[in-house]
Amino acid sequence: MPQVSVKNKLVESAEDVFRRQGFNGASVQDITSAAGVPKGSFYNHFESKQALAVEIARRYARGANFAVLSGDGPALERLRGHFVAMVDRTRETGVEFGCLLGTFASESSSAGDQVRTAVREILEDWTEEVARTVREGQEAGEITSARPARTLAAFLIDSFEGATLRAKTIGDQSVVAEQLEIALDALRA
């Protein structure tokens, strides 16, 4: 089934093209070139660049380490493990390219409703996953902040995204790990 193979090649290549060039900076031509497939084949598989970006964003989100969040041990350690895995992932794919979800979020005003809605939903789901662990930490008395678990979860994610944005501009990620510790401290404030 060569059709499937072309689609797979597009998906495999597009994540890195979008990460390096952003949604607006990556053309369909850039994506088909990176995939080594004819430009004309793109629209046999995806309705639009937006539709591919939505698929790539969801795939990227599924690649996060959620297992550590629902594992054993103190909630704060599980939260740290989850975000350290995000930091490691961003380092492996290039500090200067940051987090793909953050990149799509930044471009959500110009990338169109389909992309904006997908990014919002992914962020909401991610926040809910993190909030579950925060809630467990609150119930165990380990997390002493009385703020809603969802608010604290959003705060952790957004601190990670903001620090990753700064790391992109300096090409050094050490700031992200440092700020993760401050953000975790805030849960006991």
Add this chain to the structure above:
Amino acid sequence: MPQVSVKNKLVESAEDVFRRQGFNGASVQDITSAAGVPKGSFYNHFESKQALAVEIARRYARGANFAVLSGDGPALERLRGHFVAMVDRTRETGVEFGCLLGTFASESSSAGDQVRTAVREILEDWTEEVARTVREGQEAGEITSARPARTLAAFLIDSFEGATLRAKTIGDQSVVAEQLEIALDALRA
């Protein structure tokens, strides 16, 4: 001097075009159209789209409310005032378009070295401005965190940028004010 006037028109229009469309999503044609000047006139005033983006980023940075940071009163109140002014500014220019500096930071890997360097320098200067007030708060015993003032300042800025990124995707900025309070709490953790 009509030359000056064309340049001014370009600068005045470009900020909003970049904010709405991002660096990669905004073409020179988009910028000259918004300015109501002939496309050909662009290169009489700017070497490149990059050069204009650098000027726009610096101009945007100068527009922040730094006066409140060095004013009177408790350091935490001054820090809150500074970031609330950033939140207000982002609301006035469109929540869905976020913070222009964050947008340029997100695109810094594809926008080229000139833009990346300018954004990094602006972020560093901003951090230094905020750190001065954090340091005063530490000296006054109002900020009890023993972490370096610069690290805490970067944390405040990055929390703002991360929350503003989320606000872009939901079109609602209330999350930013909420997270600002958590970030300020962390300074007393």
